[in-house]
Amino acid sequence: MTTQLYAAGGGTVTVRNPNANGFEQVVATTGANWRALDGTLRQHYVAVKYRWNLKWTGLTSTEYSALLAELERVVPMTFKPPDTATTYTVLRVGDVQKSSDGYSYNVSAVLEQV
Numbered sequence: 001m002t003t004q005l006y007a008a009g010g011g012t013v014t015v016r017n018p019n020a021n022g023f024e025q026v027v028a029t030t031g032a033n034w035r036a037l038d039g040t041l042r043q044h045y046v047a048v049k050y051r052w053n054l055k056w057t058g059l060t061s062t063e064y065s066a067l068l069a070e071l072e073r074v075v076p077m078t079f080k081p082p083d084t085a086t087t088y089t090v091l092r093v094g095d096v097q098k099s100s101d102g103y104s105y106n107v108s109a110v111l112e113q114v
Contacts, residue, residue, distance in 0.1 A: 004080040004087070005070045005111075015056075015067045017082040022055025022108070025081070049113040050088065052081065057106045064098075064105035071096045071109050079111055089114045 006013040017023075031045030056067060070077065071092055079090040090111040097108040 003082045004078065005067075006078055013066060013070055015070065016059065016063050018054040018056050022053075022057070023082070024053040026051040026053065028112070051093075051110060051112045052079070052090075053108075053110050055106070055108045057104070059105040059107065061105070064107065067107055068096070068098065071107070076114055077111075 003015050003017050004012050005015055028049045028051050029045050030047045030049060031043065033041060033043045036042055056063075059067065073092070076089050076091055078087050080087045090113055092109055093112045094110050099106045
């Protein structure tokens with residue numbers, strides 16, 4: 001399987017799958033919870049969205065350059081996770097963390113569904 005990450009409406013860019021231990025999908029509920037005067041929990045939600053915490057290690061310089069170019073975009077992107085055929089429109093949230101040991105590269109990023 002491969003991961004696709006590219007600007008929405010643009011050409012497909014295929015990048016290596018994130019590490020198995022660096023692929024975390026979070027279900028994020030958009031809404032609010034509150035307690036009524038009698039202590040009952042009430043919930044109002046608008047939507048359920050997904051967030052992915054992704055980590056790649058041991059990237060070659062070519063893989064690193066291609067991945068970083070996509071992650072540095074500040075536009076809605078299309079993301080096809082490696083574990084599904086579904087594609088999502090996402091934005092990168094937070095900072096991209098990157099490091100190198102001189103031989104390979106490591107990258108971490110968080111993507112959130114629009």
